[in-house]
Amino acid sequence: xxxxxxxxxxxxxxLALTVQSTSVSFGTFKALNKVDLKVMPGEMVALIGASGSGxxxxxxxxxxxxxxxxxxxxxxxxxxxxxxxxxxxxGLRYRRRxxxxxxxxxxxxxxxxxxxxxxxxCLGRIPTWRGVFGVFPDEDKVRAMAAxxxxxxxxxxxxxxxxxxxGQMQRAAIARALVQRAKMVLADEPIASLDxxxxxxxxxxxxxxxxxxxxxxxxxxxxxDYAMRYCQRVVALKAGKIVFDGPARDLDRKTLIKVYGExxxxxxxxxEAV
Amino acid sequence: MMKHRIILLLSVLVLALGLxxxxxxxxxxxxxxxxxxxxxxxxxxxxxxxDNLSTLWAPFLEDMGKMTGIKVNAFFSADYxxxxxxxxxxxxxxxxxxxxxxxxxVRRSNGEVFAKATYPDGAPGYYSVLLVPADSPYKTLDDxxxxxxxxxxxxxxxxxxxGTLMPMAYIFAPRGIVPTECFKNVTNATHExxxxxxxxxxxxxxxxxxxxxxxxxxxxxxxxSRIRVLWTSPLIQTDPIVWRRDLDQRTKEKLLYFFMTYGxxxxxxxxxxxxRQVLAELDFxxxxxxxxAHLDPIIRLELVRDMARVRNDDTLDEETRTKELVRxxxxxxxxGIGDTEMIVAEGIDKxxxxxxxxxxxxxxxxxxxxxxxxxxxxxxxxFWSSATRGAGPVKLLRERVFDAAVWAIFLSMLIWAYVxxxxxxxxxxINNADKMGEYAAGFxxxxxxxxxxxxxxxxxxxxxxLWGTFLSILFAIPFGLLSSRNVAPAPVVFFVRRLMDAFxxxxxxxxxxxxxxTVGLGPFAGVMALAVHTTxxxxxxxxxxxxxxDPGPVEGVRATGARPIHEVIWGVxxxxxxLWTSYALYRFETNTRSATILGLIGAGxxxxxxxxxxxxxxxxxxxxxLLIIIVAVTLVDMLSQILRKRLM
Numbered sequence: 001x002x003x004x005x006x007x008x009x010x011x012x013x014x015l016a017l018t019v020q021s022t023s024v025s026f027g028t029f030k031a032l033n034k035v036d037l038k039v040m041p042g043e044m045v046a047l048i049g050a051s052g053s054g055x056x057x058x059x060x061x062x063x064x065x066x067x068x069x070x071x072x073x074x075x076x077x078x079x080x081x082x083x084x085x086x087x088x089x090x091g092l093r094y095r096r097r098x099x100x101x102x103x104x105x106x107x108x109x110x111x112x113x114x115x116x117x118x119x120x121x122c123l124g125r126i127p128t129w130r131g132v133f134g135v136f137p138d139e140d141k142v143r144a145m146a147a148x149x150x151x152x153x154x155x156x157x158x159x160x161x162x163x164x165x166x167g168q169m170q171r172a173a174i175a176r177a178l179v180q181r182a183k184m185v186l187a188d189e190p191i192a193s194l195d196x197x198x199x200x201x202x203x204x205x206x207x208x209x210x211x212x213x214x215x216x217x218x219x220x221x222x223x224x225d226y227a228m229r230y231c232q233r234v235v236a237l238k239a240g241k242i243v244f245d246g247p248a249r250d251l252d253r254k255t256l257i258k259v260y261g262e263x264x265x266x267x268x269x270x271x272e273a274v
Numbered sequence: 275m276m277k278h279r280i281i282l283l284l285s286v287l288v289l290a291l292g293l294x295x296x297x298x299x300x301x302x303x304x305x306x307x308x309x310x311x312x313x314x315x316x317x318x319x320x321x322x323x324x325d326n327l328s329t330l331w332a333p334f335l336e337d338m339g340k341m342t343g344i345k346v347n348a349f350f351s352a353d354y355x356x357x358x359x360x361x362x363x364x365x366x367x368x369x370x371x372x373x374x375x376x377x378x379x380v381r382r383s384n385g386e387v388f389a390k391a392t393y394p395d396g397a398p399g400y401y402s403v404l405l406v407p408a409d410s411p412y413k414t415l416d417d418x419x420x421x422x423x424x425x426x427x428x429x430x431x432x433x434x435x436x437g438t439l440m441p442m443a444y445i446f447a448p449r450g451i452v453p454t455e456c457f458k459n460v461t462n463a464t465h466e467x468x469x470x471x472x473x474x475x476x477x478x479x480x481x482x483x484x485x486x487x488x489x490x491x492x493x494x495x496x497x498x499s500r501i502r503v504l505w506t507s508p509l510i511q512t513d514p515i516v517w518r519r520d521l522d523q524r525t526k527e528k529l530l531y532f533f534m535t536y537g538x539x540x541x542x543x544x545x546x547x548x549x550r551q552v553l554a555e556l557d558f559x560x561x562x563x564x565x566x567a568h569l570d571p572i573i574r575l576e577l578v579r580d581m582a583r584v585r586n587d588d589t590l591d592e593e594t595r596t597k598e599l600v601r602x603x604x605x606x607x608x609x610g611i612g613d614t615e616m617i618v619a620e621g622i623d624k625x626x627x628x629x630x631x632x633x634x635x636x637x638x639x640x641x642x643x644x645x646x647x648x649x650x651x652x653x654x655x656x657f658w659s660s661a662t663r664g665a666g667p668v669k670l671l672r673e674r675v676f677d678a679a680v681w682a683i684f685l686s687m688l689i690w691a692y693v694x695x696x697x698x699x700x701x702x703x704i705n706n707a708d709k710m711g712e713y714a715a716g717f718x719x720x721x722x723x724x725x726x727x728x729x730x731x732x733x734x735x736x737x738x739x740l741w742g743t744f745l746s747i748l749f750a751i752p753f754g755l756l757s758s759r760n761v762a763p764a765p766v767v768f769f770v771r772r773l774m775d776a777f778x779x780x781x782x783x784x785x786x787x788x789x790x791x792t793v794g795l796g797p798f799a800g801v802m803a804l805a806v807h808t809t810x811x812x813x814x815x816x817x818x819x820x821x822x823x824d825p826g827p828v829e830g831v832r833a834t835g836a837r838p839i840h841e842v843i844w845g846v847x848x849x850x851x852x853l854w855t856s857y858a859l860y861r862f863e864t865n866t867r868s869a870t871i872l873g874l875i876g877a878g879x880x881x882x883x884x885x886x887x888x889x890x891x892x893x894x895x896x897x898x899x900l901l902i903i904i905v906a907v908t909l910v911d912m913l914s915q916i917l918r919k920r921l922m
Binding site for chain 1: 826827829830831832833834835836837839840843844845848849851852
């Protein structure tokens with residue numbers, strides 16, 4: 001059913017994300033094997049799959065943090081090219097401004113305070129010299145504080161980032177994407193290192209960005225229950241290939257065993273419970 | 275010609291007889307009669323930096339070994355005081371000195387003048403000169419002695435006869451002038467450096483001597499053409515050859531015979547010609563017999579200078595002044611008039627003459643075989659002991675071979691280096707501990723008379739270190755980033771790293787000497803020397819910190835669409851800043867120490883004072899300076915450690 005929808009939209013510039021026949025190898029290991037994926041604006045997509053199935057590699061390749069193999073097709077975000085045939089596009093930096101990237105390990109600068117970390121989000125849009133000397137426009141400072149307020153960590157704005165908890169840091173990372181004025185958020189296992197309460201808070205934030213601000217969200221997740229609860233569409237990867245792409249409700253025991261293998265009873269049980 | 279030779283041999287004999295007579299007196303110092311030496315360490319003073327004196331002296335010393343039958347080891351030192359102390363403690367038995375150090379050797383080191391060199395043209399001595407640039411407005415001594423503090427004056431080493439003593443005794447002392455009060459700047463350097471400094475107009479006037487000018491005429495006529503001689507001193511005696519008074523009689527005879535016949539008498543005219551050639555390379559004609567009286571003019575010089583100083587010393591009251599002057603005058607009257615022609619006699623033990631010994635460069639097969647066999651045995655042992663026995667994971671054969679090879683090579687290298695590093699001399703440390711104690715005793719009488727000056731100069735040294743370190747940090751930041759594999763592209767990293775290797779491996783002293791040529795003597799040359807060397811060190815340390823950082827935050831910044839420069843400023847630098855600061859502070863500590871050593875090349879600060887005092891054997895003052903350095907370096911260390919702790 002989802003495949004059918006994708007077919008109809010092929011070649012449409014209005015797509016939020018287009019991944020065409022993309023492969024990525026690390027030595028002889030194929031992390032991604034001719035992956036095709038299309039995402040509509042405003043969709044919230046979960047990427048699931050066992051460790052090493054290629055979820056992270058796919059997200060990193062979309063953002064140009066990882067180069068695809070030669071012979072791969074086009075990678076486009078909102079109709080603009082990021083990579084093609086394994087070569088990074090020239091204006092890659094400008095494309096990236098539209099994409100907020102949330103990392104599993106937060107990737108905030110530990111020795112800066114939270115406020116400065118969030119301000120880093122506007123580096124791509126301000127003149128180079130301002131970025132070099134750290135002279136940020138007042139307007140951006142206001143937006144940074146507002147973003148911190150919105151994700152609920154404004155009280156810690158002046159605190160050194162490395163002293164904060166994982167949940168607080170991940171929310172700050174989301175605030176950074178807000179200051180960046182991203183139109184799409186790629187989240188690479190954003191809740192893998194968080195406690196359940198923080199994890200829910202972060203997922204709710206992502207859902208809110210999707211629902212209220214209309215951001216396209218692609219989030220890779222280990223927990224199938226989270227994927228089914230927060231996302232309408234689920235894409236499952238196995239050994240670098242997409243083995244399932246459809247509405248969350250279509251995920252059944254058979255599919256999950258196909259994705260995770262026979263030993264998968266635990267995750268399946270969680271899915272049943274939801 | 276024949277007559278001349280007879281006279282010479284006669285003189286040798288007389289001198290030898292004189293030695294026999296003197297022997298018992300000094301024999302009392304050591305009860306047992308000195309054994310004839312099998313090896314003789316001959317000292318050579320290498321003050322004139324550029325000429326490769328060690329290669330020039332090699333054939334002469336080799337001939338000395340062949341003709342005396344004694345193994346002659348060369349002992350080169352760029353420093354007067356080193357040679358003199360070495361002679362004092364019997365580490366060298368004979369040495370070539372210039373006059374002032376020769377006098378010190380006689381006074382302090384139980385030395386005795388037994389011969390003197392003449393010049394190739396037969397000249398009996400040389401002259402001290404004052405040099406000015408060829409187009410200088412100064413024409414006469416009076417032009418430069420106005421003392422309006424406008425002239426930069428280059429003085430020689432404090433102990434140098436022509437560089438310091440002659441100008442002091444004949445120009446400044448008689449006129450009651452103290453150079454440091456008369457001129458804008460007075461620097462101390464070698465003749466070589468002073469010559470360049472005048473030619474390049476880095477100083478207005480500098481001392482020098484005719485020997486160095488002759489050498490310049492031969493090697494660098496263009497430098498000479500940019501120089502004019504403003505003043506020439508009275509004659510200075512040629513260089514004395516000194517031996518230790520308590521050297522055994524037979525060795526003395528052999529040495530004397532060698533010096534008196536070399537370049538004068540040989541089995542064939544070709545051999546004679548060769549010997550003359552060897553001597554000409556050293557700027558010697560032949561040798562003449564001499565005695566301690568050779569140094570009388572030098573003692574005179576010192577006394578004339580001291581008298582002038584006393585006469586002009588305002589701090590002395592009239593009574594002390596008169597007393598001092600009478601004392602000095604008395605000493606002056608006692609000093610002889612110098613060396614006169616020697617009476618000559620014939621006859622020297624023919625046995626002294628020849629002992630054939632091959633001095634060819636032999637391949638040290640024994641060492642090679644010994645080292646290799648130890649290496650192989652070690653390899654076998656390490657390999658055997660690393661074998662897997664009983665339970666546990668199996669070690670790969672390749673890893674075992676590699677590990678054993680590394681250890682065996684390390685061991686072999688230690689054994690190979692044993693000889694070159696003279697580790698076999700270790701027992702001397704204990705056997706000669708009393709000598710070290712005797713030497714150290716000189717340091718116990720701390721002399722704080724010029725303490726205030728030391729403090730001032732110490733602060734200059736710290737300021738040199740401060741700027742040297744600061745400049746190096748400025749350069750090390752870009753160079754460090756460019757030599758980090760995770761920041762810069764591989765070819766750039768390779769190039770910058772090799773450049774930094776070069777910066778780092780060239781010693782501060784060498785870099786400093788290069789800068790002395792461009793910016794003149796003084797602290798700035800020191801700052802630049804430290805800056806270049808430390809840039810090399812810090813760039814390496816900085817890049818290691820960058821390569822060890824967490825790539826995550828940098829990626830985080832990159833993912834926002836920031837420019838590469840922003841990645842560095844917001845992603846890299848905040849991460850490495852504490853480590854970088856710590857390294858920079860550490861280098862500041864090190865540079866405070868290094869800046870002291872830079873005094874050696876005239877880069878100012880406490881180091882220059884230190885080396886002047888060591889060379890003048892002022893151990894009380896040396897000790898005071900060392901104490902100040904220790905305290906200052908310790909304070910800097912403590913301060914920077916406190917800062918570093920707060921940063922981490």
